[in-house]
Amino acid sequence: MCLLSYSETIGIGDYIVGSIRKWFALPDGGFCASTYDMHDLKKEQAANNYTFNYMLAQLMxxxxxxxxSLDKTKFLKLNKMGMDTLFSDYKIREMSEVSIQLMKSSDVRSIISxxxxxxxxxxxxxxKIPQVTVMIPWEVGIIPLGMVIAVEDRDRLYDNLIKNDIYCNIHWRTNRCMDNSExxxxxxxxxxxxxxINDIQMNI
Known part of the structure; x- marks a missing residue:
């Protein structure tokens, strides 16, 4: 995604932040690029506990x-432990060696396909569902991280999906510090x- 500044270049991305973790289905990793000089930020060691739980969860x-027929609750428990670790720690960390090696061995063309x-x-x-609006229709060449839909009574749908272990996100909740438009x-x-996802082929 692009982070827009409040400078004279408003409307143009001054920073690009990317999640390698999401793009390649890896335990961790990301990048930040800018049109300006950036300071070399101090980075902590990789989050090994999170990486370990993530890898176990993905194998399961x-x-x-x-x-x-296997018990999926063990996978869900490990996955939750990994996610809890991830979202409780916002330090800037090195990319783990596991993720680096997995990324190097990734088949980019397969991921795109x-x-x-x-x-x-x-x-x-x-x-085909009249109550659902797909915000970005499918077109040849779209390589997305996610599909954004709009629905009435969104929170009830969200709660129901989460209860049935269907992963989805709310992007984004408004912030009182921002001047939000209608x-x-x-x-x-x-x-x-x-x-x-790109780790399995969906058949729905």
Whole structure:
């Protein structure tokens, strides 16, 4: 995503922040690029506890997808432990060696292809539901991290999805410190983001 400044270049991205963790389905990793000189920030050691829990959870997830008679609660518990660790620590950390090696061995073309196919599959299904508005229709060449939809009574849908272990995010809740427009408030109350995964091919 782009972070927009309040300088004379407002409307143009001065910073680009990317999540390597999300793009490549890795335990950790990210980057920040800028049109300005950036100070070399001090970084802590990699979050090894989080990486360990994440890797175990992903291995168990793959086993469950191959055999859904297995107990998925163990995977969900480990995944929650990893996520709790991730979102309780906002220090700037080095990318773990595990993630670096996994990224180097990633098949980028395969990731692009799977993301395209999964986004298209989601779009074809959700576009048939009159209560759902897909904010960005599928087009050839779209390589998204997530699919944003708008619905009435968004919070009830969100709660129901979470209860059924369907991962989604609310992007973004409004902030009292910001001068929110009517459009921003509407989006904040109606939008959900589904992650478009690349570690499995979706068949829905």
């Amino acid at each position: 997830k793959q086993k469950y997808l191959q055999d859904n 799977i993301r395209e196919d999964n986004y298209r599959s989601l779009w074809l299904k959700l576009a 459009e921003a408030i509407w989006l904040s109350k109606h939008c959900l983001t589904f992650r478009v």
